[in-house]
Amino acid sequence: MLKEARKKAGLSIQEAAFRLHIGARTLVSYENGHTMVPPDVILKAAEVYNEPMLCARYCAKSCPIGQVYANPVEIKDLAIAVLGLLKEEADVHRTVNRLIDITHDGIITEDEMEEFKKILQELIELEQRIQALKLWAVKTLSLQIKPKEKAALKAAY
Incomplete structure (x- = not known):
């Protein structure tokens, strides 16, 4: 989810990591699913990548509270x-x-x-x-x- 959003935004690992204020290796670890992405990084990534669905997907799929209470939502026209x-x-x-x-x-x-x-x-x-x-x-x-x-x-x- 994070990698696809970064690529869609046209950012390299290094540029995205710089804008997210995290290390490039940390970003790679998040993108590959080796490390759980903290909510503050998701919020910043949604802003940097102009992809608000990152927050919705994170809440529905990764957050234990969101898995219970969040509903799946898709952006329509x-x-x-x-x-x-x-x-x-x-x-x-x-x-x-x-x-x-x-x-x-x-x-x-x-x-x-x-x-x-x-x-x-x-x-x-x-x-x-x-x-x-x-x-x-x-x-x-x-x-x-x-x-x-x-x-x-x-x-x-």
Whole structure:
């Protein structure tokens, strides 16, 4: 994953290592899978290589927490990303009233469980579409969502 991104960016081992502030041998070890890549190196590589999918792939495949909680996401073109997002939003919108019915008492009964799981799957699919659009924007428009901005966005909601 790291080697392919570096090559796609057109960087030599030496140039990439310099930009990543690591040694060339260390980079080779990361690229060959001999050493686990630290998250800060992945973040920097995603920026240097202009490849935000590195972070998503790292989280989904390498990070123990991400392997449980991250969803696989692929960057689509803008129209597909937006239409997919709108479709999933409509699907979730259709299920909101039933979600309220199931959860209003704070208890999910056995007979409600299957329907709740389906609604949860719709929410996960919406989350994936949001992430795909965000990754498209980061890659295509060179937008960066920094931790402070992310915290401010969360506080606004």
